[in-house]
C-alpha cells in the first residue's frame with residue numbers, strides 16, 4: 080500500500096519506532112520531526128519541533144502523510160491528535176481528553192477509582208498547610224506528585240516529614256513546576272517490583288505488548304538521582320503470563336472501558352506503570368505514549384509488523400489476537416553524557432557505533448546525538464541506548480555491555496547492572 084509515515088520526536092524511543100517501522104513492507108517513505116543523527120539514517124529529518132502542532136499539521140497535509148506516530152506526551156496532551164484528525168489525517172496517539180490520563184495525575188486517579196482499578200490511595204491538594212496536615216496524619220513514606228506534566232521530574236518519594244515538606248513547598252509555594260505543580264497528589268507509598276505493561280488501544284480494543292522494565296536511578300544498585308531512564312529489559316521474569324493477564328484484566332481493560340464510558344475513544348498506546356505488591360498489581364502511573372527506554376528493548380523483539388499494528392490502531396480497526404515476539408531477551412544500556420542528570424555536556428565526538436553494531440544482535444539507538452561537520456557528537460543527557468538480543472538475559476547483557484565497550488565519547492557514563500536482576504529468569 081506504500082504508506083508515508085511521520086514520526087514526531089527526536090529521542091531513542093523515536094529511533095526505535097522508526098527502526099521497527101522500516102522493517103514493514105507497507106512502508107513507502109518516513110520522516111521524523113525533528114529527529115536526531117541516528118534517525119536520519121532511516122528517515123528524512125524535518126526541522127519542526129515536536130510541540131509545533133501547527134507546523135507539523137502543515138507538513139503532514141502538504142506531504143500527504145498517511146500516518147503520523149507521536150512519540151512524546153506533551154504534543155498529545157496539547158491536542159496534536161485532535162488537530163490532525165480534524166484535518167482528516169490518521170494519527171497514532173490519543174486526543175487531548177485521552178492523553179489527560181498522563182497530563183493530570185488527579186484525573187488518572189479519578190478514572191481508576193471509577194473503574195475499580197487497584198492503585199495507591201491518594202488525596203489532592205492545592206494548598207500547602209492542608210497538604211502538610213495530611214502528611215502529619217499519615218506519616219511517611221509517602222509519594223508526592225505534581226498533577227501535570229513535569230518532564231519526569233514531578234514525582235517525589237518522601238521518606239521523611241522533612242522530604243515531604245520540601246516537595247510540597249517546591250510545588251505549592253515556590254512554583255517549581257509552574258501550573259503543572261499548582262495541584263499535587265499525596266499518595267500511599269507502595270512496595271514491590273515495578274514493571275511497565277503497554278497495550279495498543281484501538282477504540283476500546285486492547286492488545287497487550289510484552290512487559291518491560293526500566294531503571295530510573297542514575298547509579299548501580301538503584302542509587303543516585305532520578306533520570307529519564309538508564310536502561311531497560313524485556314520481557315520481565317516477574318511478570319509471568321498470569322500476572323500479565325491480571326494487569327490487562329484488572330487494570331488496562333477497565334481503564335479503557337471507563338474512558339469509553341466517558342465518550343473518550345482512545346487510539347494509541349496506554350502505558351501502565353505498575354507495582355507488583357503482595358496484594359497484586361497496582362498502578363503507579365499511566366502514560367499516553369510509548370515508554371523510553373522500554374520501547375528500545377521491545378521493538379527489537381517484535382516479529383509482528385509494527386507499522387501494520389500502528390496503522391490499524393490509528394484507524395480504530397480490529398487488532399490481532401496477539402503480537403509475535405522473538406524468543407529470548409533484550410537488554411538496553413543507556414550511555415549518558417558527562418553531568419547527567421543534573422546537566423549534560425554537548426559536542427563530544429562519538430566513535431565505535433559501527434563496531435558495536437557489528438556484534439550479532441546489537442542495535443544502537445540514538446537519543447542526544449547530532450552531526451557537526453560530518454562528525455557524530457553528543458547533543459543531550461541520554462546519548463545512546465545500546466541494545467542486544469540474546470537467547471537469555473545473561474547473553475543479552477553480555478552482548479549489550481560488549482557493545483558499550485566499543486563505543487567511546489568523553490565523559491560517557493552508564494550503569495553496569497542493567498538486566499542483572501533478570502539473569503536466570505524466564506524469558507517467556
Ligand code: GLY
Nearest residue numbers: 293308370371372
Ligand atoms: N520509562 C518511563 C517512561 O517512559 O515514562
